[in-house]
Amino acid sequence: MDNSEPATRNPYFMSQLPGGGTVKLKAKDFASDQDVRWCPGCGDYSILKQVQSVLAELEADKDNTVFISGIGCSSRFPYYMNTYGMHSIHGRAPAVATGLKLANPELDVWIITGDGDGFSIGGNHMIHALRRNLDVNILLFNNQIYGLTKGQYSPTSEVNKKTKSTPFGSLDHPINPLALAMGADATYIARSMDRDPKHLKQMLKRSHAHKGTALLEIYQNCNIFNDGAFFTFTEKASKPETTLYLEHGQPLIFGPEKNKGIRLDGFKPTVVDLTEGTYTQDDLWIHDEHDQMKGQMLTRFFDDPRTTEDYLPRPFGVIYAEERPCYDDLLFKQLKAAKEQVGEGDLDAMIAGGTTWEIN
Amino acid sequence: MSKTTQIKEEVTIKFAGDSGDGMQLTGTLFTNDTALTGSDLATFPDFPAEIRAPQGTLAGVSGFQLHFGSKKIFTPGDEFDVLVAMNAAALKANLGRIKKNGTIIANTDGFDKKNLRLSKYPDGEHPLENDSLDGYEVYQMPITKMTRECLKDSGLGTKEQDRGKNMFVLGFLYWRYNRSLDSTIQYLEGKFSKKPKILEANLKVLKAGYHYGETTETFTTKYKVKAAPMEKGTYRSIMGNQALVMGLVTASKKAGLPLFYGSYPITPASDVLHGLAAYKNFGVKTFQAEDEIAAVAAAVGASYGGNLAITGTSGPGLALKGEAIGLAMILEIPMVIVNVQRGGPSTGLPTKTEQSDLLQAMYGRNGESPLPIIAPNSPADCFEVAIEACRLTLQHMTPVVLLSDGYIANGAEPWKFPKAADIPEIEVNFVPARDGNEAEPFLPYKRDERHVRGWAIPGTKGLAHRIGGLEKEANTGNVSYDPANHEYMTKIRQAKVDAIADYIPAQEISIGPDEGEVLVLGWGSTYGVIQAITHELLAEGHSVAHAHIRYLNPFPKNLEAVLISYNKVIIPEINNGQLCKLIRDKYMIEVIPYNKIQGVPISNAELKHFVKGILEQAAVPV
Ligand SMILES: Cc1ncc(C[n+]2csc(CCOP(=O)(O)OP(=O)(O)O)c2C)c(N)n1
Ligand code: SF4
Ligand SMILES: [Mg+2]
Numbered sequence: 001m002d003n004s005e006p007a008t009r010n011p012y013f014m015s016q017l018p019g020g021g022t023v024k025l026k027a028k029d030f031a032s033d034q035d036v037r038w039c040p041g042c043g044d045y046s047i048l049k050q051v052q053s054v055l056a057e058l059e060a061d062k063d064n065t066v067f068i069s070g071i072g073c074s075s076r077f078p079y080y081m082n083t084y085g086m087h088s089i090h091g092r093a094p095a096v097a098t099g100l101k102l103a104n105p106e107l108d109v110w111i112i113t114g115d116g117d118g119f120s121i122g123g124n125h126m127i128h129a130l131r132r133n134l135d136v137n138i139l140l141f142n143n144q145i146y147g148l149t150k151g152q153y154s155p156t157s158e159v160n161k162k163t164k165s166t167p168f169g170s171l172d173h174p175i176n177p178l179a180l181a182m183g184a185d186a187t188y189i190a191r192s193m194d195r196d197p198k199h200l201k202q203m204l205k206r207s208h209a210h211k212g213t214a215l216l217e218i219y220q221n222c223n224i225f226n227d228g229a230f231f232t233f234t235e236k237a238s239k240p241e242t243t244l245y246l247e248h249g250q251p252l253i254f255g256p257e258k259n260k261g262i263r264l265d266g267f268k269p270t271v272v273d274l275t276e277g278t279y280t281q282d283d284l285w286i287h288d289e290h291d292q293m294k295g296q297m298l299t300r301f302f303d304d305p306r307t308t309e310d311y312l313p314r315p316f317g318v319i320y321a322e323e324r325p326c327y328d329d330l331l332f333k334q335l336k337a338a339k340e341q342v343g344e345g346d347l348d349a350m351i352a353g354g355t356t357w358e359i360n
Numbered sequence: 361m362s363k364t365t366q367i368k369e370e371v372t373i374k375f376a377g378d379s380g381d382g383m384q385l386t387g388t389l390f391t392n393d394t395a396l397t398g399s400d401l402a403t404f405p406d407f408p409a410e411i412r413a414p415q416g417t418l419a420g421v422s423g424f425q426l427h428f429g430s431k432k433i434f435t436p437g438d439e440f441d442v443l444v445a446m447n448a449a450a451l452k453a454n455l456g457r458i459k460k461n462g463t464i465i466a467n468t469d470g471f472d473k474k475n476l477r478l479s480k481y482p483d484g485e486h487p488l489e490n491d492s493l494d495g496y497e498v499y500q501m502p503i504t505k506m507t508r509e510c511l512k513d514s515g516l517g518t519k520e521q522d523r524g525k526n527m528f529v530l531g532f533l534y535w536r537y538n539r540s541l542d543s544t545i546q547y548l549e550g551k552f553s554k555k556p557k558i559l560e561a562n563l564k565v566l567k568a569g570y571h572y573g574e575t576t577e578t579f580t581t582k583y584k585v586k587a588a589p590m591e592k593g594t595y596r597s598i599m600g601n602q603a604l605v606m607g608l609v610t611a612s613k614k615a616g617l618p619l620f621y622g623s624y625p626i627t628p629a630s631d632v633l634h635g636l637a638a639y640k641n642f643g644v645k646t647f648q649a650e651d652e653i654a655a656v657a658a659a660v661g662a663s664y665g666g667n668l669a670i671t672g673t674s675g676p677g678l679a680l681k682g683e684a685i686g687l688a689m690i691l692e693i694p695m696v697i698v699n700v701q702r703g704g705p706s707t708g709l710p711t712k713t714e715q716s717d718l719l720q721a722m723y724g725r726n727g728e729s730p731l732p733i734i735a736p737n738s739p740a741d742c743f744e745v746a747i748e749a750c751r752l753t754l755q756h757m758t759p760v761v762l763l764s765d766g767y768i769a770n771g772a773e774p775w776k777f778p779k780a781a782d783i784p785e786i787e788v789n790f791v792p793a794r795d796g797n798e799a800e801p802f803l804p805y806k807r808d809e810r811h812v813r814g815w816a817i818p819g820t821k822g823l824a825h826r827i828g829g830l831e832k833e834a835n836t837g838n839v840s841y842d843p844a845n846h847e848y849m850t851k852i853r854q855a856k857v858d859a860i861a862d863y864i865p866a867q868e869i870s871i872g873p874d875e876g877e878v879l880v881l882g883w884g885s886t887y888g889v890i891q892a893i894t895h896e897l898l899a900e901g902h903s904v905a906h907a908h909i910r911y912l913n914p915f916p917k918n919l920e921a922v923l924i925s926y927n928k929v930i931i932p933e934i935n936n937g938q939l940c941k942l943i944r945d946k947y948m949i950e951v952i953p954y955n956k957i958q959g960v961p962i963s964n965a966e967l968k969h970f971v972k973g974i975l976e977q978a979a980v981p982v
Contacts, residue, residue, distance in 0.1 A: 084818035084826070085825075088687060089657070099664075100664055102645055338640035344641060350609065351743075352594070355596060357596075359587070
């Protein structure tokens, strides 16, 4: 990639160091020296821990890794990482990260955002980041509440949520973040949860491996202002009935005894009982990460099992992934092409322009 | 009848017509040719807010004013010697500003019943047929008809034929001012090289206009304006936004940093985006963001990543960028914020000029958030000021606001341009990599004697650290809520900006005595008019001087001493007195405002009248 023009004078980019080798780091090496200040029991701790351990496993270079966040409890994240990081302003992390990635496409850039940060004040930037498809990772900490400002309902809160700002219940219909992302032509969307560290780690690695903007929604418990918002999906008793773990090429199966499946009845996904004898695994919807239509449908598996009788289970895993050229690559290609077409920029020629005259 | 040639010292022409009539192009081409003759000049395009306002109406009139002469020309001129009126609305909108005995060239085909009605002439009134234009020299020319006649065999449709009528006018004026058609022929050949039919038509009409002047008996006199006494050298014609673009690209090369420009289209700043986007071969990265907030936030990211980051906009966009500029300010990273001002508040007067964002630039952010502010005074000056803004931002690690305006952005003047080699390099020092064996830990907010911190960019070995919008502990940059630390950091950020005064030139007097009765103090686009009237008043024997401030924050260190060297300080501004407020606040000096808030530049006559009034007051003995 041609990032060298005009030549940067910083001789200290990693890539330019002789040898360029790095020491193998452990998860704790990715922890900064700052005290973590989330409430005890907050789901953010689990996410932090998994990210640190994934970076160690990926043998990431901490001097080449950057976390950019907005504002919110979740957005304090960069302070706790012993990498480069910026805690920016509310909702704007995707835009800041875009500029950073375009300045130096070699960097491994992670965006940390919350449901309010990413889908309320920063909704516009989220949409445009997704469609541009820069090669960055977005971790959405969805706790369905504004944590930092002490518990107002958020755009992902369910209707009729009673909070300090909505004592009689919230009126607005919630955003479905992944469905919105599909609407913005995201090239990668996935979902995981704070309380399933193994799956979370797996998803972090998959998201990181995706070339393009990878949006990973993480259900995160805010035990202070919205405790248990996702318990129906995360706790042992209900989880098997309410969650659907997706695997590419595998049929959609769930249930305590793997006894249920999803079958497409025309265009209508329906839950079928695999023990009854009518349907077998061969009748089920086979997950194809690259199928955009089906990806759209999976984002619409959005019932609340607590209030819906014939609900569809909530999917976790990689819902959709496609390869599409990245904005950062395209930009650098365009710079290179421009140079090839019209030649390296010449200041004197630019300044003189087309027509000049002499005064003697 | 033989034709005579008269020598003129200066001429002001206004080209006016429907926004679809091509008056901007006509004016620009005539200007370019004028520049080639060596005359000095200044221009002022004046277009409606709507791209294609209803045809034939007063709201749809688009104008281009050119003032040129064989002497130094400071402004586009208050009144015109010649008005080209392509229709009735163009005449009506401009009639008030034609000089006594001035010339009107009217396209009679633009004065039919419909045109008269649309331009709101009362029923039965025809300005070309009654005595309303007595006292002017009126040339009535059926320009549309003659153009159609000329192109009847061209194979073009009427609509396309009519597009050529501005070439007829241009050809005629070339005859009238003793010019050759060469520069325009060259331009047309380049522009329509792939459309030979259109090229041929344009050339034909252009020549027809010229010959019309030559052969028609009514036109007995041609005029000539000689070259102006200008400094020796190579010149080109330059517009403000163009100069700004080239200044930014030059700064990027001189600093050895890739240029990143984040922007969202807005009049009159869009041409900066357009201009930079064309320089991809210089490694310029332009990013058209989803809004101004994203544009500035991306610039913050690019700066963090080590690029020369610029974001450009006009007033409403600056309002949106406020929070992110505050972030860049507290992060202490370099970034230039270009604001090409227009009439405000809110959407205001998008296509009109104003200087009303000075206080927004100064104070328009939450918290204690001082920023350096710098302003060009003319189209060509944008080049130098853009480079200077980049130098300040890179060397003092603070965002810098550059305040241009619509008048400068779209105005043109001859420019004796520099050689790239003569422009100094801009030194940039990134914090070097570390291997962990250093005696001292890395302190991201450690400062040098100018209170400037180092620029440590991601990707540098051994410098991993976190920054953000929360208040930082001195030196370490760690989050700190300590009360005393916050006060210290607030004061040191202010001190860093104040210290820039040690690295900028002293305030100069542009013209006039070093002390005396009246100082006319200006900033930005009022330079030309203040220069012009000060020259005249000096010639008339008055004690008056002109100083023009480029560095609006911090002010040059000697500014106070300059101000108190005069009994009175007059500050003309195209706003309600914003520099006045800053000067009074800083120096507790009484100043006399002269404010015009009509979306147009201050005219020579009105300012001269005002300043003269003050001078004469002073002359009355008490
Ligand atoms: C411009 C601006 N408006 C409002 C705020 C106040 N604020 C800070 S965080 C936040 C909501 C955060 O919610 P979310 O993104 O869901 O993060 P969480 O705290 O839940 O992790 C708000 C409204 C702010 N910091 N800046
Ligand atoms: S308020 Fe909620 S989200 Fe914020 S730190 Fe506490 S538990 Fe976590
Ligand atoms: Mg939240």
